[in-house]
Every structure is written in structure tokens, then in C-alpha cells.
Amino acid sequence: MARNEVAVVGVGLSKHVSKRRDVNMAELVWEAVSACYEDAGLKPRDIDAFATGNMPAFEGVNVPEEWGAGHWGAYGKPVLRITTGGTTGGSVAHGGYYLVGSGLYDTVMTIAFEKQSDGNSTMGLDTVALADAAAQLQLGVDPAFIAAFGGGAVGVAVYQASSYMKSSGCTTHHLDKVAALCRNNAALNPYSHLKQPGLTPEEVAKTTLLQYPIRFGHVCPATDGACAMLFTTGEKARKLTSKPAYVLSVASCSDEAALVGIAGSGTTNVDPCEQESCKLAAARAYELAGISDPRGEIDLAEPYSPFAHQMLMFYERLLLCDEGEAPSILDSGSMNLDGELPVCPSGGVISTNAIGASAMERIAECAMQIMGKCGERQVKKEVHKAVAHGWGGAVNLNVVAVLSDTPRR
Amino acid sequence: MEKEAAIIGYAQTPYEADSNCSRELLVLQATRAALEAAGLKREDLDTIVTANNDYLDGRTISNMRLVEPAGSWRKNESKVEMDGAFALLYALTRILSGDHDIALVVAESQASVYGGILPGIMMLDPTFDRQRWLLNEVSGAALQASAYMDASGVSEEQIAGVAAKNLDNAAGNPLALRSLPGADAAKVMASRPLYSPIRDLMMAPLCDGACALVLASGKAAAKAEKPVWIKGVGFAHDSYLTERPLESMNSLKLAAGSCYAQAGIEDAASQIDLAEVHERFAHEELMSYEALGFCGPLQGGAFFDSGATRMDGKLPVNASGGAMGANVDCGAGLARVIEAAMQVRGDAGKHQAKGVKTALAHGQTGICAQENIVYVLGGE
Amino acid sequence: MGAKAAKDPVPRVSIPLNPVFGWTVGNWMENFFDGMKEGKILGSRCPDCGRVFLPPRMICERCFAKADEWVELPATGTVQACTEAAVKVAENGDMVDLENPEIIAMVKHDGADTCITARLEGADASIGMRVEAVLNPGAENVLDLLAAYRPMG
Numbered sequence: 001m002a003r004n005e006v007a008v009v010g011v012g013l014s015k016h017v018s019k020r021r022d023v024n025m026a027e028l029v030w031e032a033v034s035a036c037y038e039d040a041g042l043k044p045r046d047i048d049a050f051a052t053g054n055m056p057a058f059e060g061v062n063v064p065e066e067w068g069a070g071h072w073g074a075y076g077k078p079v080l081r082i083t084t085g086g087t088t089g090g091s092v093a094h095g096g097y098y099l100v101g102s103g104l105y106d107t108v109m110t111i112a113f114e115k116q117s118d119g120n121s122t123m124g125l126d127t128v129a130l131a132d133a134a135a136q137l138q139l140g141v142d143p144a145f146i147a148a149f150g151g152g153a154v155g156v157a158v159y160q161a162s163s164y165m166k167s168s169g170c171t172t173h174h175l176d177k178v179a180a181l182c183r184n185n186a187a188l189n190p191y192s193h194l195k196q197p198g199l200t201p202e203e204v205a206k207t208t209l210l211q212y213p214i215r216f217g218h219v220c221p222a223t224d225g226a227c228a229m230l231f232t233t234g235e236k237a238r239k240l241t242s243k244p245a246y247v248l249s250v251a252s253c254s255d256e257a258a259l260v261g262i263a264g265s266g267t268t269n270v271d272p273c274e275q276e277s278c279k280l281a282a283a284r285a286y287e288l289a290g291i292s293d294p295r296g297e298i299d300l301a302e303p304y305s306p307f308a309h310q311m312l313m314f315y316e317r318l319l320l321c322d323e324g325e326a327p328s329i330l331d332s333g334s335m336n337l338d339g340e341l342p343v344c345p346s347g348g349v350i351s352t353n354a355i356g357a358s359a360m361e362r363i364a365e366c367a368m369q370i371m372g373k374c375g376e377r378q379v380k381k382e383v384h385k386a387v388a389h390g391w392g393g394a395v396n397l398n399v400v401a402v403l404s405d406t407p408r409r
Numbered sequence: 410m411e412k413e414a415a416i417i418g419y420a421q422t423p424y425e426a427d428s429n430c431s432r433e434l435l436v437l438q439a440t441r442a443a444l445e446a447a448g449l450k451r452e453d454l455d456t457i458v459t460a461n462n463d464y465l466d467g468r469t470i471s472n473m474r475l476v477e478p479a480g481s482w483r484k485n486e487s488k489v490e491m492d493g494a495f496a497l498l499y500a501l502t503r504i505l506s507g508d509h510d511i512a513l514v515v516a517e518s519q520a521s522v523y524g525g526i527l528p529g530i531m532m533l534d535p536t537f538d539r540q541r542w543l544l545n546e547v548s549g550a551a552l553q554a555s556a557y558m559d560a561s562g563v564s565e566e567q568i569a570g571v572a573a574k575n576l577d578n579a580a581g582n583p584l585a586l587r588s589l590p591g592a593d594a595a596k597v598m599a600s601r602p603l604y605s606p607i608r609d610l611m612m613a614p615l616c617d618g619a620c621a622l623v624l625a626s627g628k629a630a631a632k633a634e635k636p637v638w639i640k641g642v643g644f645a646h647d648s649y650l651t652e653r654p655l656e657s658m659n660s661l662k663l664a665a666g667s668c669y670a671q672a673g674i675e676d677a678a679s680q681i682d683l684a685e686v687h688e689r690f691a692h693e694e695l696m697s698y699e700a701l702g703f704c705g706p707l708q709g710g711a712f713f714d715s716g717a718t719r720m721d722g723k724l725p726v727n728a729s730g731g732a733m734g735a736n737v738d739c740g741a742g743l744a745r746v747i748e749a750a751m752q753v754r755g756d757a758g759k760h761q762a763k764g765v766k767t768a769l770a771h772g773q774t775g776i777c778a779q780e781n782i783v784y785v786l787g788g789e
Numbered sequence: 790m791g792a793k794a795a796k797d798p799v800p801r802v803s804i805p806l807n808p809v810f811g812w813t814v815g816n817w818m819e820n821f822f823d824g825m826k827e828g829k830i831l832g833s834r835c836p837d838c839g840r841v842f843l844p845p846r847m848i849c850e851r852c853f854a855k856a857d858e859w860v861e862l863p864a865t866g867t868v869q870a871c872t873e874a875a876v877k878v879a880e881n882g883d884m885v886d887l888e889n890p891e892i893i894a895m896v897k898h899d900g901a902d903t904c905i906t907a908r909l910e911g912a913d914a915s916i917g918m919r920v921e922a923v924l925n926p927g928a929e930n931v932l933d934l935l936a937a938y939r940p941m942g
Contacts (some may be wrong), residue, residue: 003507024536024815027847037853044853049644053490057469058812062462062531064488066775066901067649070850077661078644079780080499083463083490085470091487095499101506118535247506254476254486280483288508358727393473397486429798524882537844540932543893544906547884552895552906559870559916570851603884605873605895606842626941648850651895651904655870756801 003103005234005407006096007244008367010040013191016225016352019117023355025059026068029113029226032357033072033178036109038230039373040261041240046104047230054356072111072228078270082182086304086392087228087252088112089360090266090399094250096231096331097401106233107365114354115228148246154397157219160206160272161309165213166323167273172213175308176201176331179217181349182311185337186347186379193223213309218350220306223246225354227361230284234407237352245367246407247289248385250305252399270395276392278317289402290409291385294319300369300379300386302362306349310391315343318387318400337379345369345377359390359399366403410671414504415636416786418447418623419747424586426734427521429615436517436621437478443513443621444480447633455509457481457623458500460493460516460739464528479515492516492687493743494772494782495622498642500624510629514622516740520615528738532776534649540784543780544650547612549776550690551604553655556605557696560656564711565606569597571713572611572691572733578720579730581760583646586616586735597691611691613736620744640767640785641672650777656707658693659723661700661781663776669702674783677702677769681785683752683762684726684769685745689736693778694718694726696769701783728752742772744785753788793891817845820859825934829928833899834858863923865941871914896920896938908937913922 009233020028037043052065061067069079080099084091089112096110103295164170164381179344183199186192207217215311237244255277282294291297303314312326320341321329329335335343344350346365351356368374390399420442422428422435436459444451457479461471468474472488475481486501489496493516500512521761529546533539573596579588589596590608600610630636644667647653649659665677674680684701688694696707703724704712712718718726728731729748732741749770751757765789774780792874814822817833821844824831832841833856835849842849849856871894876884892909909920920938928934 003505018877021813023847024813024818027815027817030848034853050646055469055601056490059535059812060491061535062464062528062529063775064532065646066779067530067534069646070652070846071848073850073853074646075648075850076645076660078498079646080495080644082487082491082499083470084472084488084772094487095502098502098506098508101508102502103505115813118810196895215718252485252487253483254473254481255483256476277483283484284485300441367724374490395475396476525884526878527882529880534844535810535812537932538906541906543908545878548872548874548893551874552870552893555872555916556870556895602875606878607872651906652846652850655895750880 004101006100006247007229008229008247009232009237009240009244010036010042010230011364011368012036012039012228014226016191016223016354017304018222018224020224024070025061025064025115025118028115028224029068029111030071031170032228033111034059036230042228042230046079046082047073047107047109049078049099049108050074051080051082051092051099051108051110053081053088054090054113054120055085055088058114058116058355084392084397086355087359087390087399089251089358089396090363090390090401093229093360093363094252094399094401096229097247097250100231100233106236108231108252109228110211110231110360111226111228112357112360113123114356115152115224116222116355117224122282125329156176156272157307158214161213161307163271164313165311165382168327170309170312172329173201174312174327174330175213175218178206178308178311179204181335182344182348182350185345185377186351189347192347194221214307218308220316220350220353223352223354225352225357225366227357227362229364243319243371243405245304246369246404248402248404248408249285250401251281251284251288252397253277254393255396272395275313275317275398277396278314279319281398281400282318285400285402290376291402295321298341298385298387300366302344302346304349304359304362304389304391305344306353308350311344311348314389314391318389335379342379345374362388363401370403370405410640412627412638413623414501415633415638416622416626416750417625417630417633417636418443418449418730419621419750420446420586421620421744421747423538423584424616424618424731424737426616428519432517432519433474433478435617436475436515439619439621440478440480440513440515443623447623449511451480451717453503453511454484455512456485456500456503457513458496459488460491460514460743461488461494461518461738462490462528463516464531465523465738466525475509477643479753480513490773491774491780493740494746495745497622497624497746497772498644498777498784502644504624504626510626512624514624514743515619516743516756518738518740519617519620520589520738521617529776546776547607548604549650550602551607553777554606554690554692557692561707561710563695564673565598566594567710567713568606568611568692568695569594571694572597574719574731575727575731576610578728578760579734582729582734584735585730587614588730588734607690613689613732616735616737618735618737620740620747622743622747637753637788640703640787641668641673642782642784643668644782647779655777658696658700658778658781661697661778664781664783665701668783668785674785678724680767681769682767683728683749684724685729685749686726686731686771687742687773688732691733701769703728720762726770728757728760744780745772746770753786763780815847817847821845822931822934825924826926828924830862830864830898830922832860832862834860840902841900843898843905860900861896862900864924866896866920868894868916868918868920869897869904869915870895871909871916892900894938907935910937910939
């Protein structure tokens, strides 16, 4: 039992676009931070500690908060840097949960970001390939390997997708449908990057095939963006807002580093679509949250899916249905904004990927949906419990958080 | 904090200029030895926090290749990209939250595989300072030393004296990379000049190594032998180096304040029996005396001259030799916590100080000690 | 601790990767560089506490206010900290000896509350010394616009 109940009382997001040339990294993050203070009605003096992270390989700045944290209201406060690759934002938000839950700090701001446009330009990668290289870096592929092979491979994602398709019966049409669903949701989200209202699966199917089965339309963009969240104790949250989003539990689980034939590291014995660590993390998170039947109790899911197949694959690995069932659940319409268990109402990582921030934005979306702050993309059903997920490392780290409109019993 | 979390095991690898093995092997050695010291198996671990840095590792997501050696396979894991002393705070919050009982913290880096002080240069403001190639961790420290000397009247000889004391103490520490038994200020003053007043022997040597620590909840620690309890912790971040007064360590003072409030320390100089401070540069130890309240503002030099912080003084500082003996990036602060715990247990061997019941440990990250963390530890 | 796995040196690879980053400096720093091209030193001021940042910052870290007032500062200032560099950092990260030591100083311009770090011409420096900026409005590289400081007469 967490010593303190933990609740989210504020969320802030910057604009998310390909290139921000008017602000530097620290200033971009300020936009999210400032929006977050405003959302919660708090000021920097109310904050007891900060947790932050990004994926520093993208910007080439080591421990960027040494220079940047002054822009975020962190003067004289603890600033804990937590970085775990693609899962960074989730890991940082988990830090917010633990810092508050421990009783050491009452109110904690968590900040995650990426300014990918500051990144390495010598690789001469265009937008498509940059997204690919970004995804590979996110997967922990040695940058030298990427440099040597240019933007040629969508890497582990294609192996994972084809393996998933074989075991689940998912077809390329399902991938097209996922992409269309997410990009349509993204069109309703003011903070998303790729907005494609009205996009149809047929249009996605016409985009360039990068490497079977992944098409251009199935892949996330490279985004500049930042996300900030405010965590506080249940007691303080109830004074601040009539509808806080409680964090019932968090769990992470790491598995063997597995990169299929890439960079000579890890093992080739692990099927990249197996994701046992996701199942273990989800099971632990549900257990801590007192959820015995996730399929019946979870109202909304934000799986981390920079590639289309991952939305379905992680839906299964988050124990929301049997393995192999997700494609037919997609077909049933249950995953739509007005469905029984909406998935990626934000538009997902496939529409917006400011890498370090992405896994936090999953948790932020769950919190906002519970708080009823999602505007046009607010799902139709009432959200009592939601699950947020992050994925990264060498296909090996999964982080899961469960949020609710009522505190942990 | 009253018996809520305790250190129940720890280990350090020898600190070497070149460990001649992979970092995975270093982490495996430290992890296994720490678990053995705690009388635990990998299966007993609930959560693992590693401390390492992508730039020091030379590859992105530096924690992911440590899954197996750190014992985190199919376990709850995270990484703090700062010194291990900060990773320990994260592990502590994971335990205090009630979700976990046993945590492992492991920190590593290998200076032999990365470009000297380049990762520090990458911490600078990229829109200005970084591109001017003047500031780095050493020149930054030298600027801080100059401001401190000007404000306090501390001399180069006094700073050299601190380095000599620690290098002499390091002779009693079998794991230290560098030691100079019987060293004096003159010997330090004769070493290679870098950025005045900093000379080679006033700068902590970068090296290869790993250290690990097992932390347990009060409930789990009750079963352990000689638990060392965490009585208090404080942490603060300072402004960027060109935007703050450099002559005092304000964030260390703030960190000490919140740590002492938790630990019930009202008069640090009399209530603390021993301190291990993370002095990456010798003058930082003098500045830390002041920030930690061992003496008044700008009195660090006089306090050192009194002999209080020597091995046989009333408040020995860095009996292990401190970072002057060995300074693993990401690990040296956690090593200070481990050394302080050893002193509380009476397990420090040749560098054991007398009668240590309450010990202080300090860790830092960043240029001019921008981020500081302080622990107070105690036995029964 | 256990014995080493191998006595022979372990094989090593060196990765010759030298990525170039294209950092956005942001509108505040751009204004600063544009000012120096006209020989002006521009700092930003916090409307709440009045502190003046040089180099300019968009946000005052103490007040969390947007420092959107601009002030032109004199080229003169005072040394706050200084060091004689006997070495420089080579590209591989080693500290290599300089043939002629140089002075690096942190200078607070008159009217500013934060410092600029730059070379100081001459052989002697001390804290409290009065200096003035050596500006090169014509410099091609914006980093050379403020090349150094020199002691005042």
C-alpha cells in the first residue's frame, strides 16, 4: 500500500510539430511546464520535487536540465533525472508516483521531452528515414550501425510485425485500419503532430512500402514536443480539483535485450512479439491496483505503438483480451472513440512521437480522459479505470500504469 | 526517518584506471557481491535502479545492456542518469511507497572507454558556452575555486592540504586507485598545473569501477544483520554555473537542511561522527564543510586547519580517501554512502575511524557540483 | 572481489562517430547575436524582480516570469571568477598543455546579474578587475562576435 495516495492534478503539453526553430530545447519544454502549472492552478513554489528525462542521444546534450531546469521553475529544488530510452516518459511519470507515494515529497512535477530537430544532421536522413533512425535509436541500436546502414531498415519492427501477424491472424488490412483510426483520433487532438482527418485504411495501403509489412503510413513521425504532469497526494488533490485522476499503480519489467540480427547484441532467441515483460508488468500493475479482471474493469487503453501492429499486439500483452483476439476486436469497432474500450484516443505514438515524452503522454492522456478534459476526442463512455503503457530499450522494457477516478483502496 | 529503510549489503569493485573487462562484468561482480553480503539471492530483489549515463557508456539507453548483470531480468527496473547516490534516493522512494521491500542500486562507468572530460562539456548550454570550448568540469571548478578563495581567504596550500589528507587516507583503502601515504601540501602543489588553482592531485581521478548497494524496507531489514538505517535524505539542484554565486554551495546547504530536519540533526558538527563527501576537486571539500554546517560560512579553511576532519579528529572527513582516491563517474557518490555505512558498521578495516554511530554521506552531479544529495546514516 | 576474466587486454573497437547537431538557439539568443552584429550588448530583464540576464534567458528562474524586457548593456564589467589555463581540452577529451597559458574569466557586465565566460587578454587577472568586451560586429561566426575581454586602462 502506497504510503500516500497519488493523484494527477495537472497536465501540460507543448505544440507537437516536426521542427521548432523559434525556441530552444529548454524553452520548448517551458511551454509544457507552464501549461501544466496553469492546468493545476499551482506555481513553482508549490512544487517539492521534479523528475525529468529525455533521450539525450537525439539532441547531443548530456543531463540537459543542468542548463534547462531554470526555465521550468526548479530553482533550488530536487531534480531527479530518470532515463530509460523509449520508455523514458513513462519511467519519469512512475518517478512522480514513487516520489509522492513515498511520503518524502508531496507535490511533484514530471517533465519529459524531445527536440528531435536539434539532432544529428550529418546522417543526411530525410523525414522518413529520420523517423526510422529515430525508432532504431529508440530501440537502442548502436548509432554507428544506423550511420553505416542509413535509413534502409525499419529494423526490429518489421520482424515483430510479421511475427505478430503470423501468430494472431492480423493482416496488413488491420495495420491500415489501426493507422487510420489513430490518425483520425489525432485530428481531434490539438497537441498531436500528424493530423489526417478522414484518412481511410485504403489510403494508408497506398503509401510506400518500407519493408514488408510496414508501410510509410504505419510509422510514427519524428516530433519536437514536451509533456509535463503534476502529481500530488490524494488529500491535496481533492482540495485542488473535484476530479483528480488517481494513479493506482505502476510497474515496469525488463526482459533480455533482443535485437534480431542487429548490432550483434542481445539474443536472437527471443521472439520480439512475445513481450513477456509487458504481460508481467501489466499483471503486477493490476495486482497492485486491486484489479482482478482487467478485461471487465479497464475502460480505456493507451498502448505505446509507434508502429501500427503494436497497438493490437500490446492490447493483447496488456491482458485486455486473449492472444490473437485484438484484430477482431478492432474490426468490431470496440477500439473507436465511441467503443466499449477505446484505444489510443490521443492518436497514439503513431501520430506523435517526441520520443522521450511519448510514454508520459500515454499516462497524461489517461489522466485527461478520466478528468474529462479531452474536448473533441473525449471518449463517449465514462472512464473509471485506464491503463497506460510504454515500451522501449532493446525491445525489452515495458512500463505500465493504471489510473482511476477513485483512489486505491 | 525512524527505521523505515536500511542498507543491508553493499560491494565495490576495485577502482582501476583500466579494468580490462567489460562494464557488464564489473556490474555483475558488484551485484553478486552485494547480494551475497546481504545474504540474498537475485530472486529476492523486488526492484533495481541502475545509475549510468548514455554519454559515459557511449551508447544510447545505457541501462538496457545491464539487465542480466544487474539481476533485473523480468524484474521491476529503472535508471537514474546521475550519480548512484541519486539512484539510491529513487530506490528509497520505491521502498517507502510500500510497493517494494528489497531494492538493488548499482552504479558504473569506465573512464577508460570514453573521452576524458568530454561528457562534462556536453552538459553546457548548447546555445552558447558549449560551442566556445572554454568551460568544462575542470575549468568550471577552477573558476569556482577562484571565487571561493577570493571570498574566504583560503589559500592554494590549504586546498592542497585537503587533497594530501585524502590521498594519505586512501592508503588505508585497498580499493582506491590513487593513494600517497604521508603526502603533504607541497607534494600536491608540485603536481601538474591544469587550470589554476587546480592541479592534477587536487582533481579526483576518473577511473573504471562499479558499486552496488542493497536497500530494504524496515520490515525486511529487521531480519538482516547489522542494518544501517537511513535517518534522513536531502536533495537540491542549483542554478546553471554562470547564473549563481560560485563561492558557496547553496544547493548542498538546502539539501543538508532538509536531510537534517528528517534526521533530527540540530548541530551537525557535534552530532555527526564522520562524513564521506564527494569532493571531485579538493576545494569542494572545504566548501562542503560550510554548506553542511560543520563550520560557519567561509570558515572551511580554518576548520580544516583545526585538524577536526583528519582521521583522528572529532569529525573525520573522507576516511576512505574520498573521491581523491577514486572517482567513478556515476559511482563515486554511491561509494561515499557505502563507505559511510561501512564506518557505521565498524567494517572499514584499516581506514576505520573510532566510535562512528552517525555518519553523513554526500553525492553530486554536474559542473561546479550543481546537484547535491546528502544522507545521514545510523546503526541501532 | 573475483579475479579478472582475462589477463590479456580485452579487444577494443573505436567508433569514429562525430555527429553534428543543429541546435536551435531560440528567439532570445538570436536577438542577443543580432544585437552584437550591430555592436550592441542586449540582455533580457525579468519584469517581476528586475534581474538582467546576459546572455539573455527567456524565463527568470526565480520568478518563473517571461523575461521579455530588453536592455542595452555597456561593454564594461567586472571579473567575478578567473583561472589561468595551463591546458586545453583536445578533441579526444585529453587535457593537453598550452604553450602559452591563457586566462579564462567569468565577467558580469555592469547592469547584468549573470555572467559570460570568455578569454581575458593579457597575462594577469584578478577578481574585481574592471574589463571591457572586445566586440567584432563583422565576425562571420556569431560565436566570435564577443571574442574576449580586455583589462580597462
